[in-house]
Amino acid sequence: MAEGAVPRFWREIPQRYNLIGNKCNECEKVFFPPRESCPECRRKSMGKMKDFKLSGEGEVLTYTIIYEASEKFEGQAPYPLAIIQLKEGPKITAQIVDCDIEDVKIGMKLKSTFRKIQDDGYVGAIYYGYKFKKRN
Amino acid sequence: MVNIGIVSYGAYIPRFRIKSSDIAKAWGKDPKTITGGLGIIEKSVPSLDQDVATISVESARSALSRCSINPQDIGAIYVGSESHPYAVKPTGTIVAEAVCATPNLTVADYEFACKAGTAAIQTCMALVKSDMIKYGVAIGADTAQAAPGDALEYAASAGGAAFIIGKENVIATINQTCSFTTDTPDFWRREGRKYPAHGGRFTGAPAYFRHITSNAKNLMELTGTKPEDYTFAIFHQPNGKFPVRVAKMLGFTPEQVKQGLLCPVIGNTYSGATMLGLASVLDVAKPSDRVFLTSYGSGAGSDAFDITITDTINQLEKKKAPLVSELIDDKEYVDYATYAKYRDLLYWE
Ligand SMILES: [Zn+2]
Numbered sequence: 001m002a003e004g005a006v007p008r009f010w011r012e013i014p015q016r017y018n019l020i021g022n023k024c025n026e027c028e029k030v031f032f033p034p035r036e037s038c039p040e041c042r043r044k045s046m047g048k049m050k051d052f053k054l055s056g057e058g059e060v061l062t063y064t065i066i067y068e069a070s071e072k073f074e075g076q077a078p079y080p081l082a083i084i085q086l087k088e089g090p091k092i093t094a095q096i097v098d099c100d101i102e103d104v105k106i107g108m109k110l111k112s113t114f115r116k117i118q119d120d121g122y123v124g125a126i127y128y129g130y131k132f133k134k135r136n
Numbered sequence: 137m138v139n140i141g142i143v144s145y146g147a148y149i150p151r152f153r154i155k156s157s158d159i160a161k162a163w164g165k166d167p168k169t170i171t172g173g174l175g176i177i178e179k180s181v182p183s184l185d186q187d188v189a190t191i192s193v194e195s196a197r198s199a200l201s202r203c204s205i206n207p208q209d210i211g212a213i214y215v216g217s218e219s220h221p222y223a224v225k226p227t228g229t230i231v232a233e234a235v236c237a238t239p240n241l242t243v244a245d246y247e248f249a250c251k252a253g254t255a256a257i258q259t260c261m262a263l264v265k266s267d268m269i270k271y272g273v274a275i276g277a278d279t280a281q282a283a284p285g286d287a288l289e290y291a292a293s294a295g296g297a298a299f300i301i302g303k304e305n306v307i308a309t310i311n312q313t314c315s316f317t318t319d320t321p322d323f324w325r326r327e328g329r330k331y332p333a334h335g336g337r338f339t340g341a342p343a344y345f346r347h348i349t350s351n352a353k354n355l356m357e358l359t360g361t362k363p364e365d366y367t368f369a370i371f372h373q374p375n376g377k378f379p380v381r382v383a384k385m386l387g388f389t390p391e392q393v394k395q396g397l398l399c400p401v402i403g404n405t406y407s408g409a410t411m412l413g414l415a416s417v418l419d420v421a422k423p424s425d426r427v428f429l430t431s432y433g434s435g436a437g438s439d440a441f442d443i444t445i446t447d448t449i450n451q452l453e454k455k456k457a458p459l460v461s462e463l464i465d466d467k468e469y470v471d472y473a474t475y476a477k478y479r480d481l482l483y484w485e
Binding site for chain 2: 015017075076097100113114116126128131
């Protein structure tokens, strides 16, 4: 296991499990992952960045199908990986699950779901987080 | 009298299915004999990125989405399963974090073969009744293991359900519960082993049938009820035949059993089995319907519940999460080779 993988994962649990980003209370812009300060309001946003839970609803902006996956994702290939426009503004990259690869479309409505992302073999820790599935 | 009961509930069944006939073919057995003998047409299969933690989180989130309770008011989460992803590190910690219930709550994982989920309901009831907590979440979920080629392979499936237990705005009152437990080695899995072992035919009469009938009779004696007082009856379902037979032995009709009998189309979800059966019943139940539930866990024990649906069920926002019938209908078939890959039956060093 890579040194520091567990502490880094642990620090990111709020983002990975619950899509906790943040919001600049000066200009109302939402960020994911959360940012220290707002790039627009800069100094004015200091102390005004508040945690913000994203709804997990969004749609496909663009996508690709992964045929040659890295070792940890081999068993799942081929699978769609998409850039997703979230309802609240931020864009994120995530895997789409429970969907035939032929059915993935730009503009397809999605919602987040909770899945195993990877693990450190049979002995190491298991990392969970968000993936996306079709929303009716 | 204070009503302790179910405030909300949620269910989850993975989308993949494998037909019993395809498993039979892989092992050179007659598909008709197998399917007919067990009463299982197909079973659910978890994908590589699903386990008891993900199934528990999905069910708990569904339960929370249907009501308006603050997750910070959850005082306890118990997850019952025999396929917890970690041997040491509770699944409940992952669930608690994923539903924003941390850090001021108690969490533990339960294990009692197929009845660990109903044991979790009983614990939550006691904590709510004693005012130690406001709400408790009881989950039963499994991604059941079966050795390739074993008879259990036709049944062992994946799914789960979560119940929020409380005493305000209950959609179903739990009037009474009782248990029946003995040391009966009908089925087990030794520490560190990947697959369970079982006592073959021994799993019937002295195990499943004795524990369920004894406990069901005890419950009816405690409550002064008869089978005909109930609208629905749910029994543990290791296959499609046992629950129907045990219902008949006790005097319940196939009509009472039907809504809670899911094994023929999703298999045996182990700790999820009676929990999903109850979720399926709550999907259609009307105020003042009465529900009889008896779980069974190998080893062996049974928990029985006498439940009455309240008027509040009409206010529950069921549409905010999928109904059990919708989860059953949303499916995609896999062949035995894909199933073997998803269930980690093929492993290499
Ligand atoms: Zn700003």
